[in-house]
Amino acid sequence: xxxxxxxxxxxxxxxxxxxxxxxxxxxxxxxxxxxxxxxxxxxxxxxxxxxxxxxxxxxxxxxxxxxxxxxxxxxxxxxxxxxxxxxxxxxxxxxxxxxxxxxxxxxxxxxxxxxxxxxxxxxxxxxxxxxxxxxxxxxxxxxxxxxxxxxxxxxxxxxxxxxxxxxxxxxxxxxxxxxxxxxxxxxxxxxxxxxxxxxxxxxxxxxxxxxxxxxxxxxxxxxxxxxxxxxxxxxxxxxxxxxxxxxxxxxxxxxxxxxxxxxxxxxxxxxxxxxxxxxxxxxxxxxxxxxxxxxxxxxxxxxxxxxxxxxxxxxxxxxxxxxxxxxxxxxxxxxxxxxxxxxxxxxxxxxxxxxxxxxxxxxxxxxxxxxxxxxxxxxxxxxxxxxxxxxxxxxxxxxxxxxxxxxxxxxxxxxxxxxxxxxxxxxxxxxxxxxx
Numbered sequence: 497x498x499x500x501x502x503x504x505x506x507x508x509x510x511x512x513x514x515x516x517x518x519x520x521x522x523x524x525x526x527x528x529x530x531x532x533x534x535x536x537x538x539x540x541x542x543x544x545x546x547x548x549x550x551x552x553x554x555x556x557x558x559x560x561x562x563x564x565x566x567x568x569x570x571x572x573x574x575x576x577x578x579x580x581x582x583x584x585x586x587x588x589x590x591x592x593x594x595x596x597x598x599x600x601x602x603x604x605x606x607x608x609x610x611x612x613x614x615x616x617x618x619x620x621x622x623x624x625x626x627x628x629x630x631x632x633x634x635x636x637x638x639x640x641x642x643x644x645x646x647x648x649x650x651x652x653x654x655x656x657x658x659x660x661x662x663x664x665x666x667x668x669x670x671x672x673x674x675x676x677x678x679x680x681x682x683x684x685x686x687x688x689x690x691x692x693x694x695x696x697x698x699x700x701x702x703x704x705x706x707x708x709x710x711x712x713x714x715x716x717x718x719x720x721x722x723x724x725x726x727x728x729x730x731x732x733x734x735x736x737x738x739x740x741x742x743x744x745x746x747x748x749x750x751x752x753x754x755x756x757x758x759x760x761x762x763x764x765x766x767x768x769x770x771x772x773x774x775x776x777x778x779x780x781x782x783x784x785x786x787x788x789x790x791x792x793x794x795x796x797x798x799x800x801x802x803x804x805x806x807x808x809x810x811x812x813x814x815x816x817x818x819x820x821x822x823x824x825x826x827x828x829x830x831x832x833x834x835x836x837x838x839x840x841x842x843x844x845x846x847x848x849x850x851x852x853x854x855x856x857x858x859x860x861x862x863x864x865x866x867x868x869x870x871x872x873x874x875x876x877x878x879x880x881x882x883x884x885x886x887x888x889x890x891x892x893x894x895x896x897x898x899x900x901x902x903x904x905x906x907x908x909x910x911x912x913x914x915x916x917x918x919x920x921x922x923x924x925x926x927x928x929x930x931x932x
Contacts, residue, residue, distance in 0.1 A: 531642035595777035596749035607775030628771035667712035837863035879918030
């Protein structure tokens with residue numbers, strides 16, 4: 497008797513053109529001479545680009561990321577759905593329950609340059625987290641202007657506004673924040689604040705932001721919050737009055753002693769601060785992902801079915817780490833990624849399969865969430881003549897639910913960084929749906 501013939505395996509689906517390009521397009525698109533001229537011109541300082549390259553040699557990747565148009569549309573729908581949830585009174589009540597008291601007051605600003613971070617998985621994009629004060633937008637706007645055509649260009653386009661459009665939209669964003677807090681008259685002076693700003697890795701971006709706003713008629717200072725002066729009515733930095741603070745601090749609740757002058761001025765409503773503690777609490781606290789990944793809870797909070805469906809397909813399951821579920825999470829740790837509830841820049845975030853018992857004990861003593869691990873996609877490139885595979889995430893920079901810019905970060909290791917040889921920020925090139 498003849499043995500039964502096993503059924504033929506189903507053929508693998510054909511690769512999308514974006515997958516083919518991300519796996520096979522290894523040519524260099526970044527024109528570093530053009531980028532250097534652009535950077536120097538933008539800040540009006542010859543040699544600025546050379547200094548940036550010496551201090552941060554892996555800030556810019558030399559090749560782009562290719563993303564299907566349908567994927568970017570879906571990511572934009574996620575932004576709209578999160579913003580819709582954030583407008584619901586019951587959702588706000590839920591997320592403010594674990595926020596600092598200072599965050600409960602809403603002075604009006606929406607929060608400039610929010611960052612929605614995604615991994616591109618085989619099952620589609622996955623929202624990893626939402627960030628206030630997301631860095632990189634000003635750098636990425638200029639990076640996109642220094643690209644050469646490479647590989648097959650038909651059906652591929654940069655997902656980047658023109659520089660003039662980006663400048664105008666950024667200036668309009670800051671002026672809108674000024675108006676949202678009930679201010680009238682022109683926005684005269686902005687202060688970009690961070691601790692020891694000149695020592696910050698993205699200090700060059702502060703200078704780019706300063707130059708952009710100045711070109712749009714908004715005087716801009718860069719300073720340390722410890723240098724602020726507040727007399728109960730007026731806030732001054734470097735001896736001059738300040739109207740609005742572009743807040744780059746990672747003390748999201750303004751709790752540190754060195755930030756108390758800023759806190760007092762903000763709490764009194766005498767200074768427009770963006771993004772501010774309320775923006776962070778409503779959008780960026782990692783505990784909010786436990787709601788955004790729970791369809792039943794979202795429906796109970798009043799979110800419309802279409803938005804629930806969008807979030808259900810894109811936000812990985814996220815749960816609070818509690819004494820009640822700690823043992824189960826440890827046992828099943830390989831499928832989870834652990835993040836501090838109020839973390840930033842991937843600090844103290846851990847893949848479950850890399851956890852040690854010592855770190856796990858520390859996690860249980862602090863507010864943490866566990867997020868179902870969504871593996872990042874891979875970009876294959878050539879670096880110094882050798883083939884390399886770099887992990888990818890994609891960030892949408894937004895304001896009030898509108899996408900301003902898309903950019904990618906290419907990296908090695910557990911989390912994104914700007915220290916990977918051959919990696920760094922990369923422009924997003926959009927591939928027409930299923931174009932081949």
